[in-house]
Amino acid sequence: xxxxxxxxxxxxxxxxxxxxxxxxxxxxxxxxxxxxxxxxxxxxxxxxxxxxxxxxxxxxxxxxxxxxxxxxxxxxxxxxxxxxxxxxxxxxxxxxxx
Numbered sequence: 001x002x003x004x005x006x007x008x009x010x011x012x013x014x015x016x017x018x019x020x021x022x023x024x025x026x027x028x029x030x031x032x033x034x035x036x037x038x039x040x041x042x043x044x045x046x047x048x049x050x051x052x053x054x055x056x057x058x059x060x061x062x063x064x065x066x067x068x069x070x071x072x073x074x075x076x077x078x079x080x081x082x083x084x085x086x087x088x089x090x091x092x093x094x095x096x097x098x
Contacts, residue, residue: 001080006049007034009080013087014039017094021047031059033067033074042093045073047086052079 014021019039024046026032033046046067048060056064056076067074077083 001051003049003051003054006051006077006080006083010035010037010047010049010077010083010087013083014090017087017090019090029063031057031063033060033064037090039090039094041097042090043073045075048074048076049083050076050078052081054078 011021014037017039019037019042021035021037024032024034024036033048035047035049037045037047046064048056048064050056064074064076075086077086
């Protein structure tokens, strides 16, 4: 499964849960995560999507570290399996009111 298909599955899955997975484009700030996931009543999560064998660039690693250093929840999801697992985690958060 390609990265665009994985991204589409994330967007659809989050929408089904009542949330949004906003595409993040930040001019002048290459390497930012692909999506900002927002669910009702939950903190935002920055998500970088990769194929199962994909690799982060050095710029992506730097941008993810910057976000984490500011206390942000940042995830790198490799492939369909990790994306589905993340969607399951989101569903549990909503169910548990976290």
